[in-house]
Amino acid sequence: MSYIINAELSIEVINETQAKILVKYNLEEEALTPQKYKEEILLIGDDPDTKNDKKIFSFPKRTFQSKAGKFKNDPFEPDIIPSNNPRSSKPYVIDKSLLNEDTGSHTNGQAFKDEIKAQIILTAINSSDAIPETITAFTNTVRRAF
Numbered sequence: 001m002s003y004i005i006n007a008e009l010s011i012e013v014i015n016e017t018q019a020k021i022l023v024k025y026n027l028e029e030e031a032l033t034p035q036k037y038k039e040e041i042l043l044i045g046d047d048p049d050t051k052n053d054k055k056i057f058s059f060p061k062r063t064f065q066s067k068a069g070k071f072k073n074d075p076f077e078p079d080i081i082p083s084n085n086p087r088s089s090k091p092y093v094i095d096k097s098l099l100n101e102d103t104g105s106h107t108n109g110q111a112f113k114d115e116i117k118a119q120i121i122l123t124a125i126n127s128s129d130a131i132p133e134t135i136t137a138f139t140n141t142v143r144r145a146f
Contacts (some may be wrong), residue, residue, distance in 0.1 A: 004137035045101030
């Protein structure tokens with residue numbers, strides 16, 4: 001079984017029209033052999049307590065080979081060293097208006113805060129299992145007016 005941990009989204013506003021998006025996470029595996037994964041990362045406009053979440057950006061899909069756990073010959077150490085594969089998306093510059101998923105403003109003229117998160121979907125693609133393992137995780141939610 002594999003797990004996505006420490007999933008983190010960062011959004012840096014570059015100027016009035018552009019923002020830089022970066023997603024980082026760690027992949028922990030219990031496998032002893034390297035595994036090939038298809039990675040899909042989606043940027044989502046999150047509307048808490050509703051079913052109106054919408055996909056606002058898709059990072060290009062990629063595949064990668066993980067680093068699996070290894071056996072160790074030291075009798076004082078555990079037999080298996082769990083792997084911890086740090087992963088990071090390429091930073092993407094996108095149109096800042098895509099992040100404005102809650103349009104409008106409060107009665108005092110202040111813009112509504114937007115809630116943006118990323119969803120990470122990994123699918124094992126060289127697995128011997130009849131049904132390939134798919135794991136999903138969400139990052140933190142970035143809250144601010146875009």
